[in-house]
Amino acid sequence: MQTIIAHLHYSDMTLKGIHHIAIIVSDYTRSKEFYTQLLGLEILKEVYRKERDSFKLDLAIGNHYVIELFSFPNYVPRPSYPEALGLRHLAFAVDSIEQWIDKLQNNDIPVEPIRVDEYSGKKFTFFQDPDGLPLELYEYQ
DSSP states (O other), rough: OOOOOOOOOOOOOSOOOOOOEEEEEHHHHHHHHHHIIIIIOOEEEEEEGGTEOOOOOEEEEEEEEEEEEEEOOOOOOOOOOTSSSSSEEEEEEEEEEHHHHHHHHHHOOOBOOOOOTTTTOOOEEEEEEETTTTTEEEEEO
């Protein structure tokens, strides 16, 4: 089967950026603490949706809304390993990877050894959120 992409001409039809990343968590309180207190994301808005028995937490880095954290009572586990089809990981830009590794390890979060990107020469490493979602720290300077 051949896929055909239509070339339509619309004004201002360019992506402007990533609006947010949605994450469903198994333990809302634990994940809320992890993303806000440990990683330092700012809470923009938190709501409880009674009809879904679900919390929704909007989080920001600086002034940029980036993550929607959801809780659902009947979530379905998703297989997670590095080469699984789908989203591979979520990467956070940091100034000092060593300081972040110290902070995570001091909070009993296992961190992989530092790697160096063979193309950019930048340092990066991986760790996991409370549900095993792969997260990356990438030293951008």
